[in-house]
Amino acid sequence: MLELRPNCECCDRDLPPNASDARICSYECTFCATCTDNVLHGICPNCGGNLMPRPIRPPEKLVRHPASAKRVLKLEGCHQAV
Ligand SMILES: [Zn+2]
Numbered sequence: 001m002l003e004l005r006p007n008c009e010c011c012d013r014d015l016p017p018n019a020s021d022a023r024i025c026s027y028e029c030t031f032c033a034t035c036t037d038n039v040l041h042g043i044c045p046n047c048g049g050n051l052m053p054r055p056i057r058p059p060e061k062l063v064r065h066p067a068s069a070k071r072v073l074k075l076e077g078c079h080q081a082v
């Protein structure tokens with residue numbers, strides 16, 4: 001089950017569970033669409049995998065399986081993978 005992290009690891013903007021612009025890699029590194037497109041160019045800077053749109057969990061499912069509240073942020077900031 002996905003953690004549904006609450007923020008972008010690059011710019012720390014909020015990405016609620018129903019955000020349509022959240023992107024994740026296979027390890028659930030989580031980024032916003034703006035960082036994914038403009039900074040990361042679709043590649044996760046942590047693991048090198050590709051970033052995909054994060055599925056939206058329906059609200060009734062969030063009651064039983066809440067989204068993660070633990071914010072993850074890259075302290076050194078994000079850079080384009082080389
Ligand atoms: Zn971002």
Ligand SMILES: [Zn+2]
Nearest residue numbers: 025029044047
């Ligand atoms: Zn990753």
